[in-house]
Amino acid sequence: MNDNRSVKEKNLELKPSPEKVKIAAFLCKWCSYAGADLAGGSRKKYPPNVIVIRTSCSARTNPLFVWKSLEKGLDGVLVSGCHPGECHYSEGNYHTRRNFAVFRKLLEYIGIEPERFHMSWVSAAEGDKWAQVVKEVVKTVESAGPNTYFSKKKEDNA
Amino acid sequence: MKRLLKKEELNRLLLGLMKEYDVIAPIDEEGLILFRPVTKVEQVLWDYPNSLKPVKEFFLPPREVLFQFKRGKVQPANLSLKKRVIWGVRPCDARSLLLLDKVFLDSTQDVYYREKRKSTLLVGLSCNHPEKSCFCTSFASGPHHKEGMDLLIADLEEGIFLLESNSPEGEQLLKGRGKEVNKIDEKIRTKIKEKTERKIERKLKPSQFLERLTNGFDSSYWEKASRQCISCGICRYLCPTCHCFDIADEEGERVRFWDGCSFRNFTKMTSGENPRFGKRERFKQWYYHKFGYFKENHGVFLCVGCGRCLRNCPVKIDFSEVLQQLPAQAQTPAREG
Amino acid sequence: MENIYLPHSAIVKEIISETADIKTFRLTFEDERLQKSFTYLAGQFVEFSVYGVGEAPFCLASSPTRPGQIECTIKKMGKVTQAIHDLEVGDQVGIRGPYGNGFPLKELRGKNLVLVGGGIGLAPLRSLIQNVLDKRDEYGDVLIIYGAKSTEELVYQKELEEWENSPRVKMVLTVDPGGEDQKWQGEIGFVPTILEKVNPSPDNRMLITCGPPIMIRYVLLGATGEMGYRPQQIITTLEMKMKCGLGKCGRCNIGRVYICKDGPVFTYQQLKDLGNEF
Amino acid sequence: MLEQLRKKAKELLKNKEVEVIIGYQKSNNNSFTTPCFIESEDGVDRLTWDEHCVYNLSLYLKEVKGKVGIVAKGCDVKSIVALMQENQIDRDRIKIIALECQAQVDQEGQILEKCRTCQVHIPGMYDELVRSKTSPSKIESKESDKEYSVLEELEAKSTPERWQFWQRQFEKCIRCYACRQVCPLCYCSECISEKTAPQWILPSPSLKGNTTWNIVRAFHLAGRCIDCGECERVCPVNIPLRRLNKKMEKEIQTMFNYVPGLDSKKKPPLVDFRVDDPQEFIR
Amino acid sequence: MARIGVFVCHCGTNISATVDVKKVAEIAKGFPGVKFATDYRYMCSEPGQDLIQKMVKEHNLTRIVVAACSPSLHEKTFRTCTQNAGLNPYFFEMANIREQCSWVHDDREEATLKAIDIVKLATAKVGKNNPLQTTFIPVEKKVLIIGGGISGIQAAIDVAFNGFKAVIVEREPSIGGRMAMFDKTFPTLDCAACILTPKMVEVNQSDLIKLYTYSEVEEVSGYVGNFKVKIRRKARLVDENKCNGCGTCWQRCPVRLPSEFDMNLGKRKAIYVPFPQAVPNVPVIDQKHCLYINKKKCGICKKVCPFEAIDYEQEDEVIEEQFGAIIVATGFTMFDHSIYGEYGYGKYKNVTTGLHFERMLNSSGPTGGKIVRPSDGKEAKKVVFIQCVGSRDEARGMPYCSRLCCMYTAKQALLLKEHNPEAEAYVFYIDIRAAGKNYEEFVERVQDEYGATYLRGRVSKIFQRNGRLMVRGCDTLSGTQIEIDADLVVLATALIARPDAIKLAQMLHIPYDQNRLFTEAHPKLAPVETVTTGVFLTGACQSPKDIPDTVATASAASVKACGLLSHEKLPIDPQIARVDVEICSGCLACKEVCPFGAIEKEEIVDRVTQQKRWVAKVAPSLCNGCGACNTACRPGAIDLDGFTEEQIFGQIESLTADKGNER
Structure with a gap:
């Protein structure tokens, strides 16, 4: 992000309270995003820690986006798509399932707490399931605490 | 000034240094011989071939923050450095710094490099058991050369060491330590020196390199020689005299870090043009820069014969062979390889 | 001791968009002392920094004979140029330099000049042209041959007329075949062919050319071919990837020279001695 | 075996079936075995075969144009199969001289870990096969010979311990990219590490950049790596890279019952799917 | 940088009740590239859209972000508004601060913070949007109607009335569906047959409507304007062209079986017509019970048939046809x-x-x-x-x-x-x-x-x-x-819903709810459409309906379908994949994962090495923009417009800007 614009910036920093975990949710626009909308429509309340990034299909969510989010400091990542067989592109979520079945093993193997990465199938009609998924994910990520993978130790460049 | 010290006196010297300076010495880290800051004498290795990474890493670090920028303000990294001693430098590495000085301390001084050079003392350890891959003698250096060092320790076996200062600071360190050096010690020392030099069988004749390179530029010899190379960065990064680097902005910092002419995007321009796209051109560039252009510009080869490139090449390319077999005149293509 | 990598902060004073993807940026240094003391030669370049994005070399398109702001003409190509094109008037950037050897004005003095430019290659030549025009009597007559892919890609459109009617200056504009539109009266053809068509005689004349590598190659062949120019009479700039600008990072090393330190301006003779890597 | 190899190589060159043969040779004055390229019949005598032929020569296949002969062990053949699966080489310009290989040894003469659990002592695909006359001496099998025993020690550790272990390893990485350049399956003309828009991987050898580089490499080889072990051998700072790839291999085998490099017609696992793939981790 | 305008909507009080819209607009001014930010009560209203167009001129904005409801509601509206303001319609992003923020949180402070993040995300993405031009594809002027009940029949009649061709695919031997079974209909007590049969005859006689009875849809591929559909015509063992329905065969057939049409209260033969007014009036042989088929005995119907219309060897036949739109009328x-x-x-x-x-x-x-x-x-x-x-x-x-x-x-x-x-x-x-x-x-x-x-x-x-x-x-x-x-x-x-409703839904890629009833695009705004453009719903397959409603939705669906077909060519979503041949190394992983077969192998001459090599090539008309190829492509040579790597990257970076990696 190009920082030199901040001279002009009138940034009334509303510092988010540090211990509030921040989670990115990659939602496929056909099912999960619509399910989240339905949760809104039916006024289902759920914690505000999850911010949605809309993708064309859950298969577009490259597992390396998930790593990039964790590397840049997010506390948790959720990837959600259509139920198998209901994908608008018919096969997208099958590929998502395989990609992340492998990638999550890699994440765990190098030492990322499993509580940080979640996947779910939420269809366009499952508003309350979306609210439920968010509640569970936020609780689990909070149990893992804030992401300190790269912030604790100052990188030495001797 | 020359002094003779026993092993424990040498250790006391090392301990004294540790109080006053940050001492960096070769240690064994999970099987790798690396120069690392040390706090205890026991850590220091004494009989080791040569470190994996040359001491270049303490003057042109693998990654160095040039400056940081926050809110548009530029804050240069603080350059002042606590005085330090690099203990156990081999003669070839010490000499490599002199070569690097020609690049970084010329008319446009590199401040980062200069501060590090100014605040570092080099205490060398001569080699008694050179590697088969060493060939420092072919490049105006030798297992017992003291060029570029502040103090050189020569191991006369049986726990006795002959220390020879090579700079005022070196002399300062040596003052009032150990015994005078008499003729016999001198003779033992020269005997050991010649014995080690004889151990180095790998001899090259660098004199004709420049001439053969200049007229061998388009020879098809390079096609054959470069075929085996996989264009990785090991020989470039582990070579004490290779000094190419890249600059990039990373998360609020402008950093300088090692780069190698073996990589394809080293010379790739944003327009897509790339004068050295092929593996052959990139393979050649290493030889021409070290033994052609540097020699023409500075009158000395950019190589100290430490042998790291031979030891660590993944496909075991023997670069001294490549140079030896350089054809005298331009080669007609497709000769039997 | 001055830190050679530290950019000096400068402010974008004006942005002129020359074509769809080429803009000229007019900059002044933030601290006045530097603004006054900053001197350079036509043909030198600076390292242009956008903090957080990166740094890239651009030739100075303004002339030292016209103090005040310095100007760079930049084409949108990669990450850094994209960020530069996103800059607004008043934004802060980093400038360090000047680097490179610049045009050998001494040798050009008193001679007739032919300046052959291609596309954005006209930027370094503009610095020279303005320099020559400001000291008009020190030089012979000036012939400018400038071409681009198409009419929309001709840069400095306003100044082209200005140069055409300045004293003893002849201007030949061309566009590559197929790049012309109805209103175009200039030549149609590649720059090297037009150069051979105009065929300025080589006696007491220096040829300076900048542009894409392919164009330079044909201009050099043409000039030293039937046009009879000797290699010393031809000056060009060599385009290479550059990072440090001071012959340290090894990137722009061709033959014995570092383009950034010993170039980018060379006579064709110098290039010949470099050996055929070029 | 060596004479058979040389005879076959000479034949191929004589009747112009191949223009060049990629093989192993003893470099003249020292004892190293190195890769070599033979273009003429009498150059064939330089070919050698012993237990120091660790190199996977299939990495040269993409660069060397025209009709090529290649000397290949069982694992090398697997990487040729993987390259065919991904349209990188067409089989009919390649002549494979496969050699029965018991095991290769490292510099200290120890048998390589990968050879202990190797199932392709007799290569799976070839044009010519050179069998060893003497019956293969049984390598005394150690208990650690189970296929994925190399992973158990690390898998037993807790997550934070694993993170510490890998941070310690990635900190050493100097980004010489030898692991990429030596790998036959890392054939991309422009690697993702060279992308600046967007900058996936920080280019300098910082801890964050190194961690991302090693994760990207491990994931990009998931379901493709045939465990020739070259990356771990060439790494100058001894990062246990094989353990990363082996873990991916193990997970993919248990989940999708797929072993890379055996069938050139099969689709690599991460571009394929089955309707009943495991999804117990999905809410 | 793009000059971004941010417009935060109150949506009456739907958003402003829990989100401090003024503060969101205030803080949005500080985001990179934002040149103008304001809030307004109803952005989607006429004055709201005028406000955008005025501000674009006044502040010469080049990108628009509207923070309001979900894109599924008004993304189209604001894209057109952006276009009318003289910008490329894809220089626009919607920040969903209603359904995914104000409606689902009640703490005002937290909701405002989240809304700020959502808007920051949208500005980061919009800054990296590419100008996309819609491209057009030809439209097949024919409608497929699945199901021959009253809704299918009515839809076919209306489509034909509009001058377009229609094809009805009916699983039973005759069209008529459930309604044919009724006696009288409420509330007017009209006789069901009297109002249904004329329509069945009209359908049969119309030269624009083709009937495939005793047939099922087997496979659907392609997309709006170009659906390729495989239809399996089950073997009736009676040749439709020869038989004129004289009835001799089913009178002489010795086998008597319970008639499903009569809810097993009455009887029918092994060769039968479900009910007298069946259209087409051609019998079908019940292969499970026909004596000739099972035991090679009898064969009376073949003997007595005056027109030799009986053909025991007749096979199932699968035909493939192209359609511009599909109307689902499968009933209940x-x-x-x-x-x-x-x-x-x-x-x-x-x-x-x-x-x-x-x-x-x-x-x-x-x-x-x-x-x-x-x-x-x-x-x-x-x-x-x-x-x-x-x-x-x-x-x-x-x-x-x-x-x-x-x-x-x-x-x-x-x-x-x-x-x-x-x-x-x-x-x-x-x-x-x-x-x-x-x-x-x-x-x-x-x-x-x-x-x-x-x-x-x-x-x-x-x-x-x-x-x-x-x-x-x-x-x-x-x-x-x-x-x-x-x-x-x-x-x-x-x-x-029908027992095989799910199979059909998956074939057509249309969503269905927990009751296996097909889901409409929007209950109020788009009751007869589905989220898959070009696929429409009518009748009870969407939710139970009586005949008046069924006929109404049938006519609505046919008007919608004909609306599509009236265009010479259809604009397709330009958010499709692009290949950068410089980077592509021809491994074709993208081709393997593409569900639409939109990627093919192409041989090019490399710009630098002048040698031939293989690269991937995307067929724009086939690519639906799912993006599976992006993930499969290791060097990142293929990118999906609308959801490019840079856009998603920018969003991740803006999300984590305050997480300390910006020292």
């Missing part, structure tokens, strides 16, 4: 009420369903119009109707009301009295749903004029007591327990 099926043990279905023959009663009412039905007891065929005097069998029953996973059972039960009670004045009708109900035009009056008339007794209460048990069928229930109005000895019980079973 009846709820299997056997799970209600207390109603004793199966134990007592005289417990039947509405459809049985309807067949008995029908003069061409099995009982010739007489209401009898299936057990002994005697005339039924006392008939008990039970409402909501299966409907409105949460415990059985059937939460919805089937909407039309109250009406057809009232009609059946009336017709019972008409057929047999002494008959008594009792109706157990929970609530009478008679909301249609003249519906309430109709039910009143059944109770007053025809004396049907309406008992408000549920039936607890049906049992046998000394030969009489006893129905025990309660009447909550009088608060008494009631037992009626009935001759006949008619259960008004619920209307549910």
